[in-house]
Amino acid sequence: MGKKTYKVVKSKVTEGLHDMESRKGRFRAFDAIRPAMLKMVPNYPELSNRLRKIKEYSIDHLDEVIAKAQRSLEGKGCKVYLAETPADAQRYIANLIPNQGLVVKSKSNAGKEINISHYLEDRGVTVVETDLGDRINQLAKCEASHSLAPAIHIPIERITKLFSEEAGTTLECTPEALVVAARKGLRDFLVKADVGISGANAIAADTGSVFVTENEGNIRAVSMMPKVHIVIAGVEKIVPSLEDALQVVRAAAVYGVGQDIGTYVSVISGVSESLDPDLEEYSHGQGPKEVHIVLLKNGRKGAIDAGYKESLYCINCGSCLNFCPVYSEVGGKYGYKYLGGRGLVFAAFHGDLEKSEENGLSLCIGCQKCQTACPVQMATPGMLWKLRQDAVAKEGIGWKKNLIFSMLTEPQTLPAVSKLARTFGKLALKESDKGMTSRLTLNSLGLPQERVIPKFSGKSFVEIAKPKTLAKPIKKVGFYPGCVVNYAESDLGEALLHVLGENNVEVKLAKEDVCCGIPSIVSGDLAHAKTMALKNIEMYSAFDMDALVFVCPSCAVAFKEEYPKLFAGDSPELQEKVKKLALKVKDINEFLSQDIELKLPEHGVQEKVTYHDPCHLARSMGVKKEPREIIQKIPGVDYVEMTDADACCGFGGSFSLSFYELSQRINEGKLKNVADTQATTLATSCPGCMVHFRDGIAQHKMKQTVSHVVQILSRAYGRR
Ligand code: SF4
Ligand code: SF4
Structure with missing residues (x-):
């Protein structure tokens, strides 16, 4: 990430962090949704695996399911348009709407992806959002801040003012009064609209049925009342069967809001066949005479080819957002069109890696909360790391990181830097009652004066540690301390030696280990990561040990999961060596619980x-x-x-x-x-x-x- 991009991201983060009104709204939504979702998910133990299989199959057979869906939909009188690009979709849709026409629109992620509202408005069409949150945003001229509760950032007093202005009267400032006013206001538009636009949660290829789920009822009205209905959906929304589509709808409710099922589930299977002319007079609810299904490709095939096919499993339930620590704090500033980390993956495969970078590619902390909250178990953090590799391949890693990672590849460099830091650090750092703090504010290094940082050891842990040789050890382990223990938390290394000694486990240290490489891997710099990994692999593979123990799980994950990936294309001998070493990796808690009978301390602690x-x-x-x-x-x-x-x-x-x-x-x-x-x-x-x-x-x-x-x-x- 270049300096300019970093500045853009940083200013978005600052803006997000200081918008306390939005934060309050987000956390209000999280407080309601998170517990409901966590309570509901165990009721459907098979749902996630089943859904993942459905999506896997659908994406692996994408051309096949598209063709089948097209045949079924056309067989029911719908018109299907396959749009390669957003511009294709925009033009097709615009041609269906009369000049100065009126469109009622419900929430549609694909609609947002192709910017359809603004495109139509620029051409003289009036577009009215019918989702309550989106309508509030439309009146307030704001962007959505949450996928399920898009206007949570706007205080009720402001909403009352907006709706009062629209209604031409002073409304009571209560949710009930505002909902009534919104319904009344929207009804007029729904009755007069030329066209209704919605998205789709799923499209069943076998029956040609479009599924839309919601809690407000507006989507049902949008799809029933105007004479023409347009569905905009990514091609990944197609699943093989009606039963599969039901699973998607179920998962969207269970994971998205913690409900068994959405309050309204609409199934659009073709055009209206009602011939009753009398009904025309009384109701606009006979269903549309024309149904158009715009299936959007927009880079999706390229995403599959480039190794991002998993991103197409997303059902847009929003569950990942509810648990993402970055989104929780900065809201809509993290993501592009589609909110949160997954939105940055979509942005990249829609052809805009730059947008992905500017909107937070570097912000993902890799915590994996999104993945565990996701009904399709989508590996968003892994895809974001991979995108960072693409960005590094395109723009380089930048001189600062290049210098740091080069230093980390040499076993002699860090001890030397540590000694220097210890000597000269005294000039820049001071010891206070809180710990070590910087004398100067060094914001560009992430060191404001108040930040408490650990003391640098003059010597690394492996230099000072004295592991004992035991007469008859029950196990022999290697210990990889990692950079933090080596240079700042040597007491933790000493504690580990003590605990293992108490349990008659012999510990061996490598005198010349290097960084595990995780910082390079997450930054997308695989070249330096491989150099570090190779040195560690050579060193520790030579150990006679039952296990290689870690006190730092990030280092353990590097050895166990990342090294095999780094060398997946290398010689079979090297791959075998990496695999063998990975099998020895144990977090210290695992080792103490599973590999030995832990000696119980006599005295304990209070x-x-x-x-x-x-x-x-x-x-x-x-x-x-x-x-x-x-x-x-x-x-x-x-x-x-x-x-x-x-x-x-x-x-x-x-x-x-x-x-x-x-x-x-x-x-x-x-x-x-x-x-x-x-x-x-x-x-x-x-x-x-x-x-x-x-x-x-x-x-x-x-x-x-x-x-x-x-x-x-x-x-x-x-x-x-
Ligand atoms: S891994 Fe990244 S995108 Fe996922 S929850 Fe954590 S910070 Fe958010
Ligand atoms: S990534 Fe998963 S959790 Fe997030 S919106 Fe998509 S399906 Fe839902």
Whole structure:
């Protein structure tokens, strides 16, 4: 990402962070939707896997399902138009609308994708949004801020003023009065409209049926009342059968809003066949005489070819947004047309990588909350990382990152830099009661003066550590400390040696390891990542060990998941070596719980402890119960679970340097949950989270001690 793009992103983030009215509205929606969704999902245990299979099949056989849907729809009297580009779709639609015509439109993501409202308005057509939230935005001349609750950022007083102006009378400032006024206002437009435009949740190829689900009833009116109805949908909305389409509709309700099913589910299967002329006089509800289905391609085939086919599984339920920490804080500033991280993937495959970058490609923290909340388990973070690779291939990595990543590939560089930082750091840093802080505000380095950072060790952990050789160890492990332990959190490394020693496990260290490469991988710089990975693979493959243990889950994920991907195209020998090493990888909590019988500490600690799940450990490695079990086995521990323990802490490595204010804001929410537990110790299993929490705790004048699980265990074994 170039300097100019960074500035654009940064200013959007600042704008998003300071729009407190929108934030209030978003969190009001989250507070209602999140618990409802989490309660509803377990009622449908098979839904997600089933839906993923349906979407997989549909996208793998896209040409086939498009052709089948086209035949079925045309057989029912619909006209089908396959639009290669937004411009094709716009022209086709505009030709269906009379001059100065009136269009009533319901929420349609594909409509937004092709900018249809503005296109038609520029040509003299009046377009009236009928979704309540979208109508409010239209009157207020605002952009939608949430896919399901698009006007949550507008206070009710302002809505009352807007609707009062439209109605020409002073309305009561209550939701009920405003809904009545909105309905009344819209009814006139619906009766007079020439054309209705909607989107589609799914299109069943076998029966040629368009499914639309909603909670307001406006889509039903839009599709029934005008004589002409236009459906705009991406080709990925087509699924093989009616039963499959029902699964999509079900999932949209369960995951999107935590309902069993949407209040209204409309199925449009062809044109109206009513011939009753009398009905014409009384009702506009006979259904349209003309139905046009505009199927949008707009880069979707290219996305499949470029390795992004999974993005086409999206059913637009919005669940990912409700759990994304970045979207939670900056709202509509994250995403392009389609909100959130997935919107940036769509933007790129619609042909605009630049738009994707300008709208937050670098903002994804990689927490994977979107993926676990998604009914099709869409791997959004992985696709965003891949897009970053595309951006690096196009524009390079930039001199700053290039320099840093080059240094990280050499085992000698970091110790030298650490010594320099320790010596000269004294000039730039000062020690206060809170910890180390910068003497100067270095915003470009993510170092405002108030930020508390760890002390640099003069020597790396592997230089000072003295692992013991044991006479008869029950296991032998290698330990990969990672950069944070090596240069800032050496006590954590010492605690690990102590805990494993107490359990008669022998530990071997590599004297010359290098960074695991995760910072390069997430930045899209695979060349440096491969150099680092190769050095680590050579070094640790030579170890005689039962397991390779980690206290940092991000490093563990690099060895376990990313290295095999990095070398997938290399020689079979190397691939085999990488695979063998990956199988040895264990987070320390896993190792202590599964590979040995953990010695129970005699004395224990007198601490009230709560636990934060690091994203990589909880979601990539699936380790959640082990750390909790270990903590609760320690005598004297009073364990209390915090709310949303697996929500991201906001660290994200270089993310917290590039977007410090945002990372702190995400951290604030976590710390509030920590404070609510009244715990004295905040435990976690990631040194990066620890560093970030210590800073947040200092900023908020809290008193908690932050410890890795092995540090608590080590204290319980008597190490002070
Ligand atoms: S990985 Fe996290 S930050 Fe990135 S899009 Fe998903 S939820 Fe948002
Ligand atoms: S990515 Fe998944 S969770 Fe997000 S809108 Fe699409 S289907 Fe829903």
